[in-house]
Amino acid sequence: MxxxxxxxxxxxxxxxxxxxxxxxxxxxxxxxxxxxxxxxxxxxxxxxxxxxxxxxxxxxxxxxxxxxxxxxxxxxxxxxxxxxxxxxxxxxxxxxxxxxxxxxxxxxxxxxxxxxxxxxxxxxxxxxxxxxxxxxxxxxxxxxxxxxxxxxxxxxxxxxxxxxxxxxxxxxxxxxxxxxxxxxxxxxxxxxxxxxxxxxxxxxxxxxxxxxxxxxxxxxxxxxxxATIAHQDVMDTIGHGIVVLDEYDNVVEINRFLGPHMHLHRGEQFNIRIIFPESSPAIEAFILEYHERPLERIEIEILHTVIRRYLKIQATPIMVSGLRVGRIVTFQDITELQRLIHETHQQNRVLQERNHSLIAVQKELYETNRQLQQMAITDS
Structure with a gap:
């Protein structure tokens, strides 16, 4: 015994x-x-x-x-x-x-x-x-x-x-x-x-x-x-913000990149509206799609007026055997990309203006040559 x-x-x-x-x-x-x-x-x-x-x-x-x-x-x-x-x-x-x-x-x-x-x-x-x-x-x-x-x-x-x-x-x-x-x-x-x-x-x-x-x-x-070790390492080292939610929108995981910028903790209820500092028709449309189309991937690009950064926000469902068991919300900082796009647009605008100037000069030269040709065949 x-x-x-x-x-x-x-x-x-x-x-x-x-x-x-x-x-x-x-x-x-x-x-x-x-x-x-x-x-x-x-x-x-x-x-x-x-x-x-x-x-x-x-x-x-x-x-x-x-x-x-x-x-x-x-x-x-x-x-x-x-x-x-x-x-x-x-x-x-x-x-x-x-x-x-x-x-x-x-x-x-x-x-x-x-x-x-x-x-x-x-x-x-x-x-x-x-x-x-x-x-x-x-x-x-x-x-x-x-x-x-x-x-x-x-x-x-x-x-x-x-x-x-x-x-x-x-x-x-x-x-x-x-x-x-x-x-x-x-x-x-x-x-x-x-x-x-x-x-x-x-x-x-x-x-x-x-x-x-x-x-x-x-x-x-x-x-x-x-969740494996590799997945966790990727989440903590990737340069994007990631929030993993369960099927009831409770926070399951939040990576280190997003931690300092968003005061969320595991177990808390996630409210999609809190990530937007202000409202607009595009934002309201995104929030509506978030709630009414949980099985689809949706995204939006905004200028966050608080941190003064451009963000690309995506919400993607997590599917297991055809059933949605959660959702991943990612935050990508596209400020540098937007800056490059803006500079490219600026350069294109300058080139277009120069092109218009060259066209105008070309027209003037054409008109001057026409006048010289006319003068060459006309009596003094």
Whole structure:
């Protein structure tokens, strides 16, 4: 029975390695790998507690496991947001609000005044009882689970494409699996502990099942293949502004070139009208086409009166299997091109004026020659 948690730890580690070697590493992969590694800590700590008789080490492993769980619950919410495409939640205030309960419960676990979180049994922590701070920790876990379910519910009520809906349903199954096993662990090993023998590995098994659902979702739907390292490098080094939007016009990505000029952040709603400093018939026509013709590529050239630059703005749909999953809006600085065109027009105008002058001179010479010819054949 002692080895159950260690076996589950190695199974989680095998899944970790599988994801690492089977897909390209991007920022989203790094988020998942950190999340998956956090899932591995719980079963490892549960095993490590049983390998030592020193109460100090045992208490350390107990606290490490529960601090990991507090952080894991928050990481679950964040990763749920990423997988379901709810990027509007990725704002600084919301992220701080979601992180605060986990940080608070982790602080309670680490410092645990007067052993209010956990107390030893028989001078050790292999068997232990829990104090009031433990139930605060459980309340935080429940809040995070409810938050994840809320994120999923807001995704399901939207008109999702079948691929995304399947992905969201897998995330829901993963949350329900780990929640059920955590509740069983609390009920059997905490509430009914005086009446039943300890059943190890309950929470670890729930974490494993949830990880399996995530791995299936990642590999079946190719979640992380939407953006590669090469694409990100091109976006950050290209000399054009690029905004990537999802199907609901939420900002998914904005490159470095555009960052200093447009105060947009991932997750915010994009309003096409804010990029124009003033209105005109051409601009109003472009905005109308933007809203009414989302499946077509449209463009406009304007003189931005604030930055005093000529811009070429293009809006192009992102199509996957015949369905629009987003849109790319690009901003190209064509000021230099406009300057060259203006200089070319100026030179052409000067040449035309000189040409007109030469034609006039030619006419005068023709008239003078005609008069000389007439004088040559006429008496003095």
């Amino acid at each position: 002692v080895w159950i948690d260690l076996i589950l730890f190695f199974v989680l580690f095998a899944l970790f390695v599988y994801i690492f070697v089977s897909v390209n590493i991007t920022n989203l992969h790094k988020v998942y790998l950190a999340f998956h590694f956090t899932m591995m800590i719980w079963p490892f700590c549960q095993f490590a507690i049983k390998t030592t008789d020193n109460p100090t080490y045992q208490l350390f492993y107990v606290k490490a496991a529960f601090v990991d769980s507090a952080l894991l619950s928050t990481g679950w919410v964040f990763f749920t947001i990423l997988l379901t495409g709810q990027t509007r939640f990725l704002q600084r205030k919301i992220l701080l609000l979601l992180s605060a309960p986990a940080i608070f419960s982790a602080a309670c676990i680490i410092f645990s005044p007067c052993s209010w979180f956990v107390q030893p049994v028989n001078e050790g922590y292999i068997q232990r009882t829990y104090g009031p701070l433990f139930w605060i920790f459980i309340a935080v876990i429940i809040i995070q689970v409810v938050t994840s379910l809320y994120v999923i519910s807001t995704a399901l009520v939207r008109d999702l494409v079948p691929r995304v809906r399947k992905q969201v349903m897998l995330v829901l199954k993963g949350i329900l699996a780990v929640s059920v096993f955590i509740l069983l662990d609390i009920a059997l090993n905490v509430v009914l502990d005086p009446y039943l023998p300890v059943i190890p590995g309950m929470t670890s098994l729930g974490i494993l099942l949830s990880a399996v659902f995530f791995v299936v979702s990642i590999n079946r739907d190719k979640v992380f293949d939407l």
